Amino acid sequence: MTVAAGLGYALIALGPAFSLFAGVVARKPFLVLTLLSSTLFWLISLIVLSGIWRGFLPIKSGTWWAYAILIITSVALQEGTRLVFWRLYKKMEEMLDAFADRISKPRLSLTDKMLISLAGGLGHGVAHAVFFCLSLLTPAFGRATFYVERCSKMPFFLASALIALGFLVIHTFSMIIAFNAYDEKKKCDQIVVPVVHLAAAVMTLVNLAPGGCLIGTPLLLVMAALTLQYCWRVACRRLTEHQHRQLNDN
């Protein structure tokens, strides 16, 4: 439905990502590089996943359990990727700290580490939004719009943009929670992240039912809001603890 509609859908999916990028990530070049590398990681994991599943596609529309297995394997693989990313980040952190010592500058502060995890999560979220929503948005720039049979009340592009927005928020902020949890070795937070991811992904199974997208999409956005609120709590707690510890050290 014309360029304006296409741009609108793209902005629905990626608007918050743009503002996060312009406001936070673009100011420090290292965060831009972190974002690009985490996007690449996500893409590689997606390619591996599609390689595994290529033989089984196309899935017949009646078998919803096949989709469930697909979603479970995908989430498992992506959480594994997150762990690998965490290991690489730890190595990079050691190297950066050693480098900072040599050039006699202060080491990475807690805020820096959180910013790096934010950039990593944003990379995952942007990759998700780009590959699942933006790449299919090209027909939306044309003259008409498109409806899927099972979702006849919302244009397909709007539904996918909203879902992409939800997942962008979930990916970005669950990365912060996850890195904090791995750092502090808190088991409950470490479990929360994959559970949230799996719950959100399974929730999209609702979209398979006729008219299900009207329920699934708002639920997903609620999930994203919950993740955001949880991450806010975790970050505030961590930062105030850190501040108290530094005040006590003085």
Added chain:
Amino acid sequence: MADAAAAVPGDPRDGPTVLDSLGEDITRIVYPVTTCMLLVVLLVSLLSSPSAPSPLAASIAATTGGGGVSGGGDDIPTALVTALTFVVAVTAATFLLALLFYLRCTPCLRAYLGFSALSVLLVLGGQVALLLLSRLRLPLDAVSFALLLPNAAGALALAALAPASVPIALHQAALVAIAVLTAFWFTLLPEWTTWALLVAMAIYDLAAVLLPGGPLRVLLRLAIERNEEIPALVYEARPVDPRHGRNWRLWREGGQPGASSTTVEVIGEVLGRNLDCNSGYSSSPQVHEVATSAGDANNSRPRATLAAALSSADSSIAQAEEVPVLQEHRVAVAEMRVPLIQPHPERYGEEEEDEDGIGLSSSGAIKLGLGDFIFYSVLVGRAAMYDYMTVYACYLAIIAGLGITLLLLAFFRKALPALPVSITLGVVFYVLTRTLLEEFVVQCSTNLLMF
């Protein structure tokens, strides 16, 4: 707390941490490469007809009852022959350039550069402008067009060729414009020919820079021996803040003089480098020469490669205070050109100076040859003719390849070609996306299933 992004109050003792400016070199080269690719993708989507429709577009077209467009394919043998001819021509032209450089015919080279930049901007720029005007239905009369085009072309060519006399932003914009126009022209070639050409150029680049008898290596050796810079078109990222350069030098002097470098030093070198801060280096008078022989079937197209003389820079950095001038010459990057010959006689010929390869300039900023810009954008533009998913995948692959090449540059400390890694990764990702990823993603998202 120094970083403005955090709203939470922090320890007032924390100054700017190491994260503030690390990696600035790399982002200063990533942004222009991204811009060039973005412009080429935009031009391609506006102006070209798709080669083969992607599954989603085809399915949507089928449901609306529209007829699908079948891409006309060209066959593989023709493509291979064309690519081979191209590479042979490029090799011959590089040897010719080496000969000219050896005989110190710098006026020839300069004239060649200038002519080729002007011709690309005038002829190709005019063609693209006309296509855009007709496609977007913008009203512009012929007289205004005839006035605007030569003026714009002349101004941009001047900005590209004489970086000392124009603002650096304009100089970089002119170089990107030349790269965009050339890359767009290359995407007009048939599909198999384009891919064969990209792979052949990557292999040629690898061979020419690293093999002992390679033309680019010969040219580089000549340039280093004479401490001269080869005139060519090269994109130089803006120099980094000199403050960090001083810290870097202190660190290097305090460090061990051993040859073995740990990963930390190498990473530091790649990410936080500024080798020359107070030697008063201003961008060298890079002369760009272009020669065009329009109407001639065989036109040569120069390309250049950059090489870094990092090893000599390391030793001279230790005595940086005493010999700033020597240091900047050591770090100077040599550039080389390789003319390319037009494969199809019916196309009008043009030549350009491009450069391939990656290296360091005297001011420590990263230099990337314009030929690299062009071939990266050709790959992405050709991917755009299929679908946007391949565009994103190839973009990420190329940036990853660029990062890997920069790391290798810091490890090996000698001239490195910038094309092979990126083109290989780009082609691999294109094939993987087109065969594996697309089906999967379309299956999932048309059912609104995401994870």
